[in-house]
């Protein structure tokens with residue numbers, strides 16, 4: 031099996047696994063315990079927090095460990111919207127249709143169940159939120175804007191420093207979901223200028239089921255897990271010590287090896303994009319042609335059932351992904367792809383090919399030799 035689905039998840043780096051293992055059995059203490067075993071675990075969590083804060087250029091106490099990227103997004107959006115409304119009454123939330131469901135569904139729930147007002151930001155044809163679009167949408171009653179750093183489905187990178195600056199001068203909070211971005215982009219929160227930033231371990235060779243939220247000092251959040259007061263009272267629950275340690279090491283390695291990893295995947299990605307568009311009729315790149323994640327190629331093919339294409343690729347030995355939620359019998363095109371304005375006959379035929387540290391030119395060539403015939407076959411089956 032050739033794996034081209036690194037945007038869905040990545041394998042745990044062996045070096046990451048090695049630093050995690052002692053904390054399952056030898057040093058299994060509860061960080062809240064007073065005895066030495068507990069203290070050892072607490073020290074390890076403190077060191078992990080410091081490691082993360084070094085990469086993010088923030089203070090350790092501005093990092094909240096969570097159970098995943100989704101939870102970090104939930105804590106950021108719901109926590110900030112609730113706290114801010116309680117403090118000063120603002121009710122408007124700004125976000126975009128291209129956001130991961132962890133953000134968009136949370137925003138919709140805040141609107142539907144909690145009386146917030148939600149406005150979807152305009153995007154350009156590549157799915158990017160422009161500074162003009164945010165400027166146009168902000169008003170005196172805006173509480174928070176949430177715009178992802180890089181899109182998981184279409185790879186587009188948003189201009190976060192510019193957007194965060196607009197939020198800052200208008201006195202609104204700014205959150206960015208950097209879960210997909212952190213594998214390849216600089217997550218220096220000083221440079222980005224954000225108040226809140228979400229991360230998830232398994233997108234950069236860390237374990238699944240662990241994430242973190244950066245919370246700028248002074249940003250008030252409603253506690254989202256109440257209990258024993260862990261994570262500065264914002265996210266109670268005994269910390270997942272080995273996973274937090276793995277998360278921090280994976281993030282450190284991602285930052286340290288960012289340039290090398292980028293240099294490795296980018297030419298392969300460019301080759302895929304060039305060849306696919308050249309050899310497959312009625313194909314289009316989705317997302318931005320330049321301002322996109324270096325490991326990310328995404329397409330739509332006209333009159334193709336994307337799920338069928340994925341199954342055919344799977345049988346041929348390639349693990350790829352599409353945007354569409356797989357519903358047997360009645361496939362629904364992805365909201366992200368349709369929000370870009372693609373009609374149904376294009377939007378249903380989406381394909382995402384994402385590369386990683388183990389991807390090779392041979393794998394890419396083999397893929398490029400296989401794909402055109404499969405697209406043609408899928409088209410025949412649909413017509």
Ligand SMILES: *Cc1c(COP(=O)(O)O)cnc(C)c1O
Nearest residue numbers: 098099100130132182209210230
């Ligand atoms: C994967 C992903 C998430 C969810 O992270 P989990 O750790 O899987 O919960 C959120 N946002 C984006 C952009 C992602 O790519």
